[in-house]
Amino acid sequence: MRKPASRITAVPKTKASRAARTLRGVVVVLDPGHGGTDPGASREGIYEAALSYRMAATLAEVLKPLGAEVRFTVRSAALRRKPISGKSEPALILPRDATLPNGQRLNAGREVPEYLHARAAVAARAWKQKRPHVVFLALHFDVSENPNDHGGFAMWDIRENHACTLACEITRRFAAAGLSGNRRPQPRPNDLGVLNPQFNPVRQKTLVELATITNTADRKKALDPKWRWRVARILAAAIVACKKARLT
Template identity: 30%
Template sequence: MRRLRRRIARTVKPIGLALLMAGPLAAQEFTGLARLDADESAVIDRRGGGVEIELALSQAVPWRVFTLDAPRRLVLDFSEVDWAGADPAALLSADNAGPVRLGQARPGWSRLVLDLAAPMSVDSAGMRVEGQGARLTVILSPVSEADFAATARAQDPAGTALPPPVAEAPGPLVVAIDAGHGGVDPGAMREGLVEAELMLRLARETADAINRTGTMRAVLTRDADAFVPLTERMTIARAAGADLLLSLHADALEEDEASGGSVYTLSAEALDRASSRMVERHQRGDLLGGVDLSRQDDRVATALMDLARLDTAPQSERLAQALVAALETAGAHLNSRPRRSAPLAVLNAADFPSVLVEVGFLSNAGDRARLTNPTSRARIVAGLVSGLSAWAAEEAARAPLRRR
């Protein structure tokens, strides 16, 4: 969950926290070279003797900031920024600091050095993602000589063993899209329609729409009509760094009155007949492929999952609510009871926020028409994508509160 909060909390953090968060997210996630947009970057004075540094980059990169004494200067290291074409003199519009120097600290590390006219320390420093790019803001405030000496580094760490770089807001929210069933497990079948095929098409359309947002990235747990066991689906999602999982289904009931979409979260028991049927069908689906779910539920795994769920259950709940609201706004047809919960295996296996979206019932003629009609499907896709965005924004707004 720390990972999710870091990804979606695109706020400027106090520098102490930013340095503490130097974690295993190292350069391998950011192999491309970022470019500086000099027109959107500047070093300016702040009232009261401080300085503000704003740097616009073509992408987020790991970075760190520190001050050095004798002479007094601020150092920003990046892994890695292409300074080509940037004029250091043009960046500077400040009297409290300067000049700016741009260069390389050592291979793989780009460096900006700013001489300070007076003792200052870093008040705040943060990189936030903006569209495809990123913006770094560093604010310096005047301090006493003694305070400067206390916060400045004794020596330049470029000459010593470098700690892992600080990575802030490293990239888009990763959404795992799980097309239900597949291969030997076709799911529901009615009137020549097959749940597994319809869900794969819907999953691909949803993934394309997610990838077009620029703020989210989709990964499919299957991208073919093949049977993929539940454990493998989860492995695919985790390996991609999934922040959440959407499982897509369109099942069938014996009678055809039930119609419209509903969103499931995990619960210990199914409280109505449609939910019970959902559980039955989806347990059978996995047994078809030779996976006995009951054996995976050893006590250690269960205890660990319970711990993970303390964190993810409220997030999954908010995700389900955001999706229902957005599907409704987008004009997608919803069930009269669109919020449901049941002990579904796929939700039980996810250690990140997860919901199962029953986009409609193959047993209903109206839903069959809607799921095969591109315009109706586009409403579902639009609802899912805007629900995800709304949820991400809500979680980001919550993150600073949690940190206090």
């Protein structure tokens, strides 16, 4: 006797399932600053590379449930440690094992064009694959000679004014959330190798200084996982806004 065919029911369109489609088809290339034997900027025993790699890992966990494909410009165990929102996190570690995708180790004093352009090449490959939407975010933490400087800001290559769209969207959201402090978005001359259009053709790309760790209050925030998750969600919302505007 033939068994009756199983009934196939559609998955209900829940709020969560709709959210999961918001970044479908988007490749987000995350470029955590420094790594290897290059710790980046430091204050009071806090190192930029440790912060930027943890932020990249956190942001990836926000983006993936939205349907984004996340690619990193570097490899490190620090990026494989998946933070979980609301749960305790392991101590920050310096990503001393960080390498470029070709296996080349990152060395102190060598954050020079050849390294930066190799990072940009990860975005270029995604772009050449003719993905419908590609976004590039370099994640850093800034220092300043003025201890009163605080907050984060975004930068773009001055040769590409269209690239300020994502940077300005992030800046607007940072200001609304009280994250920009007294820092301002900056078009920069062609000295930010990861944004060089010759090596990184992605239209929506920016380098974000997330906080100023020479400021005591900012340094404390940067060490707080709750702050990192909040910033990651703001960055993700900016990417969603750019996709909706068909700007990526």
